[in-house]
Amino acid sequence: MISIVNAILFLLxxxxxxxxxxxxxxxxxxxxxxxxxxxxxxxxxxxxxxxEKENLVVTASQNFYILSYIVFIIVSGAxxxxxxxxxxxxxxxxxxxxxxxxxxxxxxxxYSFVGAERxxxxxxxxxxxIILSAVGMYMVTKSFFVGDIAASGMPLFLYLPGVxxxxxxxxxxxxxxSPFDLSTSHHAxxxxxxxxxxxxTGPNLAKIxxxxxxxxxxxxxxxxxxxxxxxxIAIVAIIIAYxxxxxxxxxxxxxxxxxxxxxxxxxxxxxxxxNLAVLYYLAGVLI
Amino acid sequence: MIELPFLIIFPxxxxxxxLFIANDTLRNAIVKxxxxxxxxxxxxxxxxxxxxxxxxxxxxxxxxxxVMFILELFIALYIIYIGIQCRKYLAVILIIIQxxxxxxxxxxxxxxxxxxxxxxxxxxxxxxxxxxxxIGTLICVYALRYMQxxxxxxxxxxxxxxLFFFMVFVFLSGMFGLVFSNNLLWVFFFWExxxxxxxxxIGYSRTEEATNNxxxxxxxxLLGGVAFAGALLYILSADPSxxxxxxxxxLTSGYAIALVPAVLIGFAGITKAALMPFSSWLxxxxxxxxxVSALLHSSTMVKAxxxxxxxxxxxxxxxxxxxxxGLVGGFTFLLAxxxxxxxxxxxxxxxxxxxxxxxxIVACAGVGTYKLVWAAILLIIFHAIAKSLLFLCVGTVEHxxxxxxxxxxxxxxxxxxxxxxxxxIGIAGxxxxxxxxxxxxxxxxxxFIEAQxxxxxxxxxxxxxxxxVFFWSKWMGKIISVIPYGEKMENTVKKExxxxxxxLTAFTVIVCLIFPLISSTLIEPFVMSVYGQTARLSQDNIxxxxxxxxxxxxxxxxxxxxxxxxxxxxxxMGGRPTTSDMKFQGSMGITRETVLSNYYFxxxxxxxxxxxxxxxxxxxxILLAGVLLTGVIL
Numbered sequence: 001m002i003s004i005v006n007a008i009l010f011l012l013x014x015x016x017x018x019x020x021x022x023x024x025x026x027x028x029x030x031x032x033x034x035x036x037x038x039x040x041x042x043x044x045x046x047x048x049x050x051x052e053k054e055n056l057v058v059t060a061s062q063n064f065y066i067l068s069y070i071v072f073i074i075v076s077g078a079x080x081x082x083x084x085x086x087x088x089x090x091x092x093x094x095x096x097x098x099x100x101x102x103x104x105x106x107x108x109x110x111y112s113f114v115g116a117e118r119x120x121x122x123x124x125x126x127x128x129x130i131i132l133s134a135v136g137m138y139m140v141t142k143s144f145f146v147g148d149i150a151a152s153g154m155p156l157f158l159y160l161p162g163v164x165x166x167x168x169x170x171x172x173x174x175x176x177x178s179p180f181d182l183s184t185s186h187h188a189x190x191x192x193x194x195x196x197x198x199x200x201t202g203p204n205l206a207k208i209x210x211x212x213x214x215x216x217x218x219x220x221x222x223x224x225x226x227x228x229x230x231x232x233i234a235i236v237a238i239i240i241a242y243x244x245x246x247x248x249x250x251x252x253x254x255x256x257x258x259x260x261x262x263x264x265x266x267x268x269x270x271x272x273x274x275n276l277a278v279l280y281y282l283a284g285v286l287i
Numbered sequence: 288m289i290e291l292p293f294l295i296i297f298p299x300x301x302x303x304x305x306l307f308i309a310n311d312t313l314r315n316a317i318v319k320x321x322x323x324x325x326x327x328x329x330x331x332x333x334x335x336x337x338x339x340x341x342x343x344x345x346x347x348x349x350x351x352x353x354v355m356f357i358l359e360l361f362i363a364l365y366i367i368y369i370g371i372q373c374r375k376y377l378a379v380i381l382i383i384i385q386x387x388x389x390x391x392x393x394x395x396x397x398x399x400x401x402x403x404x405x406x407x408x409x410x411x412x413x414x415x416x417x418x419x420x421x422i423g424t425l426i427c428v429y430a431l432r433y434m435q436x437x438x439x440x441x442x443x444x445x446x447x448x449x450l451f452f453f454m455v456f457v458f459l460s461g462m463f464g465l466v467f468s469n470n471l472l473w474v475f476f477f478w479e480x481x482x483x484x485x486x487x488x489i490g491y492s493r494t495e496e497a498t499n500n501x502x503x504x505x506x507x508x509l510l511g512g513v514a515f516a517g518a519l520l521y522i523l524s525a526d527p528s529x530x531x532x533x534x535x536x537x538l539t540s541g542y543a544i545a546l547v548p549a550v551l552i553g554f555a556g557i558t559k560a561a562l563m564p565f566s567s568w569l570x571x572x573x574x575x576x577x578x579v580s581a582l583l584h585s586s587t588m589v590k591a592x593x594x595x596x597x598x599x600x601x602x603x604x605x606x607x608x609x610x611x612x613g614l615v616g617g618f619t620f621l622l623a624x625x626x627x628x629x630x631x632x633x634x635x636x637x638x639x640x641x642x643x644x645x646x647x648i649v650a651c652a653g654v655g656t657y658k659l660v661w662a663a664i665l666l667i668i669f670h671a672i673a674k675s676l677l678f679l680c681v682g683t684v685e686h687x688x689x690x691x692x693x694x695x696x697x698x699x700x701x702x703x704x705x706x707x708x709x710x711x712i713g714i715a716g717x718x719x720x721x722x723x724x725x726x727x728x729x730x731x732x733x734x735f736i737e738a739q740x741x742x743x744x745x746x747x748x749x750x751x752x753x754x755x756v757f758f759w760s761k762w763m764g765k766i767i768s769v770i771p772y773g774e775k776m777e778n779t780v781k782k783e784x785x786x787x788x789x790x791l792t793a794f795t796v797i798v799c800l801i802f803p804l805i806s807s808t809l810i811e812p813f814v815m816s817v818y819g820q821t822a823r824l825s826q827d828n829i830x831x832x833x834x835x836x837x838x839x840x841x842x843x844x845x846x847x848x849x850x851x852x853x854x855x856x857x858x859x860m861g862g863r864p865t866t867s868d869m870k871f872q873g874s875m876g877i878t879r880e881t882v883l884s885n886y887y888f889x890x891x892x893x894x895x896x897x898x899x900x901x902x903x904x905x906x907x908x909i910l911l912a913g914v915l916l917t918g919v920i921l
Binding site: 113 | 765842854
């Protein structure tokens with residue numbers, strides 16, 4: 001059931017795809033803001049340059065946490081594309097993020113400390129919805145295994161529209177897009193310096209960036225699952241979803257953490273849970 | 288079969304010895320030797336019976352039931368005496384009602400025909416026995432040094448260590464008796480023993496607060512005891528021969544007879560497991576010395592509550608009453624986890640997390656499908672180990688830094704590196720993949736989806752689970768912050784404490800590694816024997832988790848890679864002139880200290896508000912169950 005080939009493909013291709021997506025994202029964002037924008041390959045140049053820099057840290061253990069972060073992001077993504085258990089993927093994903101947060105805590109720096117707390121808020125804001133998404137997929141396909149879900153041929157999106165909307169909200173948080181870029185942001189306007197990544201530089205920052213690419217590809221894969229019955233529709237859906245995120249990013253200002261937490265939970269409850277409840281009661285009839 | 292009575296009686300013999308020994312060296316020796324004997328005895332019982340499934344035993348000593356009855360009356364007299372002395376009349380009234388019920392029950396036995404098979408052993412009792420016999424005794428050994436330091440720090444409290452160790456060992460006896468008894472009358476006797484022990488241990492310091500909290504615990508547990516006695520009465524009036532008092536017969540006797548006693552005993556279990564609305568006694572119990580908390584939370588007391596509920600889970604399956612018990616557990620899990628966010632006292636965080644996890648176990652057992660019972664037993668095991676480790680770590684830290692506050696634990700990794708790493712592992716064991724608690728939560732999610740009304744529980748787990756991530760992670764973050772000052776202070780920790788802490792840390796990790804084995808040799812056969820079918824994780828997932836655990840264990844070695852090539856700079860302070868110990872130049876040239884403090888979200892997760900909501904909700908649910916039950920009885 002577990003496909004090692006897919007896992008290796010993910011390991012090799014995801015940073016390339018993720019980097020390109022980020023490059024395109026930056027280009028489109030720039031055009032929306034009336035700028036020319038960097039070349040598409042700029043993210044790769046940035047990361048390359050970061051690796052050339054000296055490894056400056058506040059405390060040596062930061063290296064360990066960031067290495068663990070990227071390793072477990074890759075593990076969770078690889079497990080996802082290999083067709084593994086979706087809940088296990090989600091738990092590994094959370095574990096990875098806890099390492100990022102711990103890395104920020106370890107430095108004992110005011111900015112990264114607040115960034116770490118906010119990153120945790122983001123985690124508790126999005127986690128229920130991701131788990132509910134997995135549960136929704138299980139209710140339709142009767143399997144938690146990504147391989148089975150993708151191969152089921154069921155139009156998941158039609159069964160889980162509410163869950164999908166909830167997931168898009170989570171997607172915004174996970175991509176660190178406004179209005180939910182609380183802990184750190186790709187934009188220059190920041191009140192927390194660089195939040196959770198304040199105390200990371202050089203190779204460590206490069207690793208965080210690459211981990212983010214892996215994460216992007218994993219999330220796009222998650223969207224793919226909703227439309228897995230038809231790859232063409234799925235690719236189109238991914239593109240539309242991502243463009244929508246860029247639009248949201250450039251039209252909203254950052255909100256406070258309270259609103260992030262509340263709105264994420266309300267959406268998870270209203271869209272996700274209600275959707276699941278409907279499925280639950282129609283279970284015998286519909287599926 | 289002599290092993291089972293031995294395990295039940297031996298701790299009491301050790302306890303009586305300890306009651307008369309004031310000499311420290313001698314006490315240390317006796318506690319250590321007894322711990323060793325109990326541990327070895329438990330292992331012996333384990334390896335003798337783990338393969339044999341359910342086995343029933345009759346006790347050769349005929350009048351043992353009468354002895355218990357008389358002891359129970361003595362306990363009642365003692366409680367009446369102390370209740371009147373302290374003017375706690377509620378406790379007095381409850382114990383009188385309970386004793387009256389008990390005497391009535393005893394009088395219903397015509398000619399004193401007691402059930403034949405009073406003891407039993409099956410895989411579930413064995414699991415519980417291992418928890419009691421190994422973790423419980425380790426805590427006793429730890430308590431030796433702890434109580435020494437405790438009295439050195441609190442000169443105002445009278446040294447009653449003789450009583451302390453007496454009670455602790457009686458407690459172990461009571462727990463062994465509870466998990467090995469097949470006769471419900473016996474279970475009830477041991478149930479009362481644990482209530483009494485916890486009462487005395489919580490009130491150990493005899494301060495006003497301790498006494499009040501001890502009585503709170505006593506009253507709530509006696510309330511459960513009254514329900515338990517009611518269950519005995521119901522069984523006997525339904526079946527005067529008393530054969531159904533044997534758990535194994537009661538469980539197979541069908542809903543018509545078993546449901547009412549099961550729900551009444553379930554209520555007793557809820558009080559003992561400190562679910563809402565009875566959670567306040569366990570939080571109040573935090574006034575006791577830390578080893579007592581560790582004991583109450585991990586291997587005894589609350590585990591007795593969930594043990595009995597999991598025992599009766601097959602009766603709850605698919606019933607409205609069972610669902611209500613499950614909901615009480617579910618809401619307790621959600622709300623207690625949320626309250627834990629707003630707490631900065633480490634022991635209170637641990638207390639609320641215990642309450643939450645017990646809630647989850649009861650939620651699983653209340654809904655009671657075979658997959659959920661499997662998850663519940665896993666939860667009991669993992670929780671016992673990780674929680675005892677955490678309590679003992681907090682106790683050790685408390686004696687060194689003089690505070691139980693998580694905020695004061697910042698930079699623990701610098702000041703007490705070994706303890707901090709163990710605490711880190713303990714916390715990771717509570718909520719992170721691929722450690723134990725998470726495996727059980729995961730199994731619970733998968734199992735709830737297929738259960739009746741399971742979606743409510745899935746939602747509770749999805750939200751409650753992420754809440755737990757928050758309060759554990761921020762605690763972890765606090766202890767691993769590398770502060771640029773602070774001296775090492777763990778050299779004074781004694782070797783007994785290290786021994787216990789190392790062992791528990793090792794258990795936390797090892798149990799995660801061998802849990803497939805535990806599942807296949809113990810939990811699955813037990814669930815199989817009760818339900819005729821069993822749950823397990825798929826092989827793929829087990830392999831992947833073992834790989835993750837392995838990866839987690841080798842990751843720390845990556846630190847070696849970075850030994851030489853890194854350059855250290857101080858943290859970014861917004862360009863302010865900052866000294867190396869993080870004092871910065873504030874406005875008007877005043878030097879200020881950098882103080883970093885966690886979020887507690889009092890306005891969202893305040894204890895008072897959520898506790899009120901939980902009490903109202905769970906109280907309402909219990910009332911509803913009571914109404915339903917009255918309907919069944921009439």
